Amino acid sequence: MSLSTELATAYPGLLGGMLTTLKVLGLAIVGGIGLGTILALMRLSGIKALEIPAKLYVNYFRSVPLLLVLLWFYFAVPMVYFWITGKYLLLDTAFTSCVVAFMVFEAAYFSEVVRAGIQSIGSGQVNAARALGMNYKQTMSLIILPQAFRKMLPLLLQQCIILFQDTTLVFAIGVTDFFRAAYVRGELMGLLTPYILGAGAVYFVISLAASIGVQRLQRRFRF
Amino acid sequence: MENTTTNNISSGVNNLDLNDKDTFINEFGGLVTNNGHANDEIVIKMSEVSKWYGNFQVLTNCTAHVHKGDVVVVCGPSGSGKSTLIKTVNGLEPFQKGQILVNGVSVGDPKTNLPKLRSQVGMVFQHFELFPHLTILDNLTVAQIKVLGRKEGDAKQKAMSYLDRVGLSTQAPKYPAELSGGQQQRVAIARALSMNPVAMLFDEPTSALDPEMIQEVLDVMIELAREGMTMMCVTHEMGFASQVANRIIFMDEGHIVENCSKDEFFAGAKSDRAQAFLSKILNH
Numbered sequence: 001m002s003l004s005t006e007l008a009t010a011y012p013g014l015l016g017g018m019l020t021t022l023k024v025l026g027l028a029i030v031g032g033i034g035l036g037t038i039l040a041l042m043r044l045s046g047i048k049a050l051e052i053p054a055k056l057y058v059n060y061f062r063s064v065p066l067l068l069v070l071l072w073f074y075f076a077v078p079m080v081y082f083w084i085t086g087k088y089l090l091l092d093t094a095f096t097s098c099v100v101a102f103m104v105f106e107a108a109y110f111s112e113v114v115r116a117g118i119q120s121i122g123s124g125q126v127n128a129a130r131a132l133g134m135n136y137k138q139t140m141s142l143i144i145l146p147q148a149f150r151k152m153l154p155l156l157l158q159q160c161i162i163l164f165q166d167t168t169l170v171f172a173i174g175v176t177d178f179f180r181a182a183y184v185r186g187e188l189m190g191l192l193t194p195y196i197l198g199a200g201a202v203y204f205v206i207s208l209a210a211s212i213g214v215q216r217l218q219r220r221f222r223f
Numbered sequence: 224m225e226n227t228t229t230n231n232i233s234s235g236v237n238n239l240d241l242n243d244k245d246t247f248i249n250e251f252g253g254l255v256t257n258n259g260h261a262n263d264e265i266v267i268k269m270s271e272v273s274k275w276y277g278n279f280q281v282l283t284n285c286t287a288h289v290h291k292g293d294v295v296v297v298c299g300p301s302g303s304g305k306s307t308l309i310k311t312v313n314g315l316e317p318f319q320k321g322q323i324l325v326n327g328v329s330v331g332d333p334k335t336n337l338p339k340l341r342s343q344v345g346m347v348f349q350h351f352e353l354f355p356h357l358t359i360l361d362n363l364t365v366a367q368i369k370v371l372g373r374k375e376g377d378a379k380q381k382a383m384s385y386l387d388r389v390g391l392s393t394q395a396p397k398y399p400a401e402l403s404g405g406q407q408q409r410v411a412i413a414r415a416l417s418m419n420p421v422a423m424l425f426d427e428p429t430s431a432l433d434p435e436m437i438q439e440v441l442d443v444m445i446e447l448a449r450e451g452m453t454m455m456c457v458t459h460e461m462g463f464a465s466q467v468a469n470r471i472i473f474m475d476e477g478h479i480v481e482n483c484s485k486d487e488f489f490a491g492a493k494s495d496r497a498q499a500f501l502s503k504i505l506n507h
Contacts, residue, residue: 124350124352125352125354127315127352128346128348128352128354129354129366130341131313131315131341131344131346131348131415132366132418133338133339133340133342133343133371133418134338134369134370138370142369143354146356147354
């Protein structure tokens with residue numbers, strides 16, 4: 001079989017795999033940044049009852065391997081669902097559990113970036129907002145967080161690129177992402193090595209292009 | 224509206240009525256009087272305010288009254304607590320002892336709605352503190368809309384009129400980084416004014432400005448004072464003080480040393496510390 005025929009036949013499977021990768025990535029980013037921002041705010045709140053759990057959470061999930069978290073959620077999520085609802089989780093268990101795992105794991109990393117971003121905004125801005133009569137919610141949402149996110153955008157994007165590569169770990173729980181799709185096809189056709197290398201090249205090109213994009217972005221905002 | 228009551232003390236210290244219970248020489252040899260106020264109505268009332276940072280006391284028993292229409296200049300050497308004092312007035316800095324009433328509302332009372340109180344007192348900072356991610360116009364409207372609940376159209380109209388007053392209406396669509404320091408500070412003043420406050424607090428508004436830009440900001444403040452705004456300014460600009468202030472508070476090491484009318488202060492401030500300060504400042 002020629003290269004073009006092989007790729008043409010493999011294409012739908014590979015595309016499906018890439019779509020899964022992007023779905024996991026997108027949900028993990030949204031959930032990770034959302035939960036990460038909440039964690040960052042908890043740590044900066046000044047209320048010990050919020051600070052300590054957040055700190056423990058962040059330190060724990062930054063100290064364990066992602067693979068471990070993925071496997072833990074793969075087994076734990078359906079069990080917890082059963083305890084709460086008494087029903088079996090009929091959705092795509094592997095997909096759901098891996099999305100939850102990524103969100104929970106990445107939130108710890110994103111929260112550190114967001115926390116640094118918030119702290120880099122000088123207290124004068126907080127004073128100015130408060131002096132105008134803004135409460136905590138308004139000060140954060142209108143003044144501090146918009147500035148913090150603009151500042152932290154390059155770091156957040158870098159974390160997203162790392163996350164993009166980490167999605168390949170779902171291989172371990174049987175989710176068909178782009179890498180697994182390539183692997184399975186390669187195994188099927190007896191072309192495992194070329195497919196692994198090819199998949200690696202795809203990840204490389206996408207990650208490199210994104211990194212260069214982030215660097216350009218950083219330069220643009222340096223004035 | 225000129226301050227006409229200061230004419231009573233044109234001969235400075237010599238007319239002091241020492242039988243007046245509000246007139247006395249305090250423990251530091253400084254002069255405390257109740258003369259020179261623009262009005263009888265008290266807007267800001269500080270009583271025996273003390274503040275500690277941990278074990279270090281930064282303010283000790285500070286008592287001062289700001290009447291409606293007063294322009295009070297708070298001066299003193301670095302570290303005297305003047306910025307801290309002015310930040311306690313709108314609750315940006317908490318204090319542990321004493322009481323501060325703004326329009327009758329207690330700042331230190333935990334039941335007080337502090338954001339609401341702060342929206343009634345405007346503050347201008349040394350480093351301008353404009354919001355860099357918003358346009359000049361948005362800087363002036365964001366608090367009007369979100370804090371005071373004004374409609375967007377009304378807020379914009381008000382913002383433009385205040386920008387016009389400080390001479391910067393053409394800068395409305397620009398971002399703070401595109402403006403000079405003097406322009407940014409004038410915008411900051413307009414931003415505080417757009418909330419229609421009952422009093423304005425200034426924390427060393429010209430200290431971070433290049434010399435050639437100081438006067439444009441002082442001009443705005445002078446005009447504001449002439450219109451009768453109640454103002455409390457921490458500043459080193461004694462020229463501004465002698466021109467426009469009607470009361471002077473001199474602080475040193477967390478204490479209010481002199482608290483009297485402008486004429487009384489410049490004619491014969493009594494304490495050694497105030498005299499030393501004045502000689503250093505007026506001669507350079």
